[in-house]
Amino acid sequence: MTVKTTYNVAVVGATGAVGQKILKLLAEKEFPINEIKLLSSKRSAGKIISFNNKDVTIEEATPESFEGIDIALFSAGGSVSKELAPEAVKRGAVVIDNTSAYRMAEDVPLVVPEVNKEAIKDHKGIIANPNCSTIQMVTALKPIKEQFGLKRVIVSTYQAVSGAGTQATVELQKQAKQYLNNQELEANILPVKGDEKHYPIAFNALPQIDLFDEEGYTFEEMKMINETKKILDDQNLSVAATCVRLPFFTSHAESVYIEVEKAGVTVKDLWKELDSADGVILEDDPATQTYPTPLSAANKEAVFVGRVRKDLDNENGFHLWVVSDNLLKGAALNTVQIAQSVIKNNWL
């Protein structure tokens, strides 16, 4: 068996916020690239982007674009992935998909490398990158589950506008200026670009991320519920979620309540597991007001955990405050880490 040492990599959605971060990480982490192909919609084709100090012309993504590609990183929206990921697989590429298109498909591994790297090896061509809010939560929960068992998760999120795309970021900036100038706030994007009504996000909180389903849950909440069970490989785990969009630009924060299975667990026990966990940085010292915040976690790769507390009324209950950059560990970084696992373990 010949093992390749460099790879032909395609990035689909290269001009988007996540695509840009992926390119930056591939370069920074010296991903062993033989040839890179930057793909996008017809609209952006022809633009030139610098990658590793070389100019690369963006091409329109078509089925034929994937000829000779070893690894294709998709982050151009669900419909593009639905159309083109199978075409890439057909041509021999391994797809790492950053949209929700394949996450819950039975034959598609849904992977956070620190949590379930081994699932990658069963892939049939497509590996899915989970939703941003799920990734950071399961990264923090994994070491706890492994050591003490996990019965239940109840999470309330505090999510940054960049999760809704660059336009949402611009909208928050605009509205904040309007508010400070005593002008009326114009809302055209948030809470959900594709939904009917829009509400101001500046100096506000919107309890809607993505569209609503028939049970009154948002798709974002359902993603957290379903993806958490799949990644932690536990359909008996009870997961409840409320997702809220807030007026900050980067990083999602999460107030996570858990019940562990084992009796007699202490805050120190959790600290010990979190402190030694892969991808987690513990920032938790009330005496010195040490805890993570969206601003402190921005542009960093780790999942930060603080405010670990034992429920005063329930022996097995604990609180965690989990913060991470939603565009890094929540998206681009996790995608690149999956790609690194694929080549390191020869799981192509």
Next chain:
Amino acid sequence: MTVKTTYNVAVVGATGAVGQKILKLLAEKEFPINEIKLLSSKRSAGKIISFNNKDVTIEEATPESFEGIDIALFSAGGSVSKELAPEAVKRGAVVIDNTSAYRMAEDVPLVVPEVNKEAIKDHKGIIANPNCSTIQMVTALKPIKEQFGLKRVIVSTYQAVSGAGTQATVELQKQAKQYLNNQELEANILPVKGDEKHYPIAFNALPQIDLFDEEGYTFEEMKMINETKKILDDQNLSVAATCVRLPFFTSHAESVYIEVEKAGVTVKDLWKELDSADGVILEDDPATQTYPTPLSAANKEAVFVGRVRKDLDNENGFHLWVVSDNLLKGAALNTVQIAQSVIKNNWL
């Protein structure tokens, strides 16, 4: 027995944010005032404030200020209440105290009129107004508890900066301008004026409201836990709380997870109770993106509830999204409502 028809009222802390709202409400609601006395620290004494189109000179609060006063409304901080509330009681006044000084004292009723008005009649001179984040939550929980029983509450809050005083409001405005002008953010007040470190709140989230206790809980979280049990008169109720300060000016929002005692309860059952509950307005229709937000609830008197959902994994679990103006129902309005109950029922 002679029943008075007008009352001598003192407002202590008349120049503060809550004091100002109290004066506005007393006038708007035509509280039957014979004489009003506006009291404050030495610093503000001598200032003139307009009340009901009459100029009133602010006097320094001293024990003697309360001679002849029937009702004294305190919102000038815990130390002022500790010193002067007993002096007011000694001189025959009923004190309604808006600080945390007496809330957990055994012989002091802690009252939200919609929830436990009857507790007022056992007062020994002092009636306590609960913490803002507690008031709106128990107002929403009361009708549910009464009809279906309540086993458990797990709340994560989204709290406005005005809860930390006028200086915190000014700080958010300043920092937001600094951020938009690419200047460094100056933090001198939040998360807690009296604590050692200060962090930016603009475009951020701070998981600290009030100081930390030795268990790693903040006092705000302990207030929610202890006050909820006292007001709902149920020491067996399990309450867990995480309190977070966010970059908006007015209204607290709360992601409240509950477990009811009765089996087979539906979302429609909860809607019915909430819809007819005193002080509650149900705003819950996912199909039309109807839910309350901090901006939509600001300057309104009700407690707004939306996003009512049944936990998909736990038969007795439900989610609520509870929003209310923290300076109105959370503070000034509740204080005035207690005063109204006192005189209406002749509980002086």
